[in-house]
Amino acid sequence: MSLAKRIIPCLDVDNGRVVKGVKFVDIRDAGDPVEVARRYDREGADEITFLDITATHDNRDTLVHVVEQVASEVFIPLTVGGGIRTLDDIRRMLNAGADKVGINSAAVFNPEFIREAAQRFGSQCIVVAMDAKKVSQPGEADRWEIFTHGGRKATGIEAIGWAKKMVDLGAGEILLTSMDRDGTREGFDLPLTRAISEAVTVPVIASGGVGNLDHLADGVIEGKADAVLAASIFHFAEYTIQQAKEHMAARGIEMRL
Amino acid sequence: MSSVAVIDYGMGNLHSIAKALQHAAPEVDVQIVSDADAILQADRVVFPGVGAIRDCMQALNQSGLSAVIQSVAKTKPLLGICLGMQALLTDSEENDNTSGLGIVSGHVVRFSDALMDSHGNNLKIPHMGWNQVHQRPHPLWDKIPQDSRFYFVHSYYAKPDDTSAVAATTEYPDAFACALAQDNVFAVQFHPEKSQAVGLQLLNNFLHWDGQV
Structure with a gap:
């Protein structure tokens, strides 16, 4: 008897459609x-994440309607991320039926925003999404830094320290994406995932690079992730969520089956 | 038509719980209300809550809803959810000791840091995700398989003085009271409105419960 690890399918939403690209x-x-x-939901997803990949005004309105509709018939936790910059953005998504919001670049521009958001709405709904990329050279000690703008813009911020800082400010969960792996189908960056998960007290969701079901299990067993997020392997019906859960359970991971 | 009042005291979004109640029992009149009379007139009352306990108790005390909930707890089926469960107890460690409603005698305490699972991994706080709920006999568990998984997100948990008030336990890593029952009051630490089929079943059971054990 123990807490199950979670599988979270991610829906990248653009102009009212689910889309998936390779490295954007x-x-x-x-x-x-x-x-x-x-x-x-029918296949047994533990949560669902919606990511607004353009964060334009129109796309935001579309996504609010999507969340409203999903929340009226799907009774599992829903997270919305992408372009969340103000307390009003958060309130709007929570009122639409989201349980959590993912905050990414707004945290980089103004870390205090995380404190304000957690104080206002509670840490349980504040997920800090961090996009990390390896910057160390082969032979050097591993070092990852935070990138924004879909991995194009360096910030120089060291990733492990950043994760700890976000938790200190009130993040209730970390959504960690490896920009080296995102869209590659080569599996999570396991050393990165493990380093972050072992450094913080809150749950860590591993993201970026899932190409098969063993990658999901590796994220938990080797990466020490509390949850795993994937998009394309589920969207195109390569695997169902149920198959993924059964595979992870067969590798000894506690799952909700 | 029976009615259920979801108490709105300005703490968090109540649409999820209202939608789930409506989905669980379409024939029930679901109202989100902050008005004392409307709460007292409903057949059943749901007391939800997210956030910090001090803000919660301040909102309840300032609005006069504390007395309303205390009155409901003596007269009709009442379901506390998450912070709405914690607020039923005598007090909480959160926010440097905060007094609760004192409907169920006991305390709310924080999970200690540095908890480990059986593999030696650190357990994260908040306790977040789907965990098993080990039931003790109560009408609200009707048609819910023993040890079903419900969705949790919390860092504090209830320790009732009288263990006969414990309606279910969950392990993280030690067993804690994840549901309380006392006469016509039932309360859960997990979120039935986010726990898919088993959660909807619990809400349905509550909406048909006469408050008798």
Whole structure:
């Protein structure tokens, strides 16, 4: 008897559609977000994350409606990320039915925003999303830094210290994406995942690079992640969530089956 | 048509719980209310809550809803959820000791740091995710398999003085009271409105419960 590790399918939403690209290019259409969310719920997803990949005004309005619709019929935790910059953005998403919001670049521009958000809405709904990339050379000690703008813009901020700082400010969970692995299907950056997970007291969601079911299990067993997030392996029906859970359970991981 | 009042005291978003109640029992009139009379007139009352206990108690005391909940707790089926469960106890360690409603005698305490699982991994706080709920006999567990998983997110938990008030336990890593029952009051630390089929079943059971054990 213990807490189950979670599988979180991520829906990248653009203009009312679920899309998935490789390293943010080569975008492929993967369906209607409400339909996709329903399917993941039926298959046993532990949570669902929606990511607004353009964060334009129109796309935001679309996403609010998607979340409202999903929240009225899918009764598992919902997270919304992408372009969350103000307390009003958070309030709007929570009122639409989101349980948590993912905050990424706004935390980099103004770390105090995380404190304000946690004080206002509670740490339980504040997920800090961090995009990290390895900057050390082969032979050097591992070092990862935070990048923004889909991995294009360096900040010079060291990732492990950043994660700790975010937790100190009130983050209730960390969504960690390896920008080296995102979209590559080569598996999570396991040393990065493990380093972050062991450094913080809050749950860590591993993201970026899942190409098969062993990658999910590796994220938990070797990466020490509390939850694993994946998009494309589920969108195109390569695997169902149920298959993923059974595979992870077969490797000895506690799952909700 | 029976009615259920979801108490709105300005702490967090109540749409999820209202939608889940409506989904669980479409024939029930679900109202989100902050008005004392409306709460007292409803057949059943849900007391939800997220956030910090001090803000919660301040909001309840300032609005006069503390007395309303204390009155409901003596008269009709009441379901406390998450912080709404913790607020039922005598006091909480959170925010340098905060007095609660004192409906269930006992304390709310924080998970200690440096908890480990059986593999020697550090357990994270908050306790977040799907964990097993080991039931003790109560009508609200009707049609819910023993040890079903419900969704939790919390850093504090209830320790009732009288262990006969414990309606279910969960292990993290030690067993703690994740549900309390006392006469017509039932309370859960997990979120039934976010626990898919088993959560909806619990809400359905509550919406048909007469408050008798």
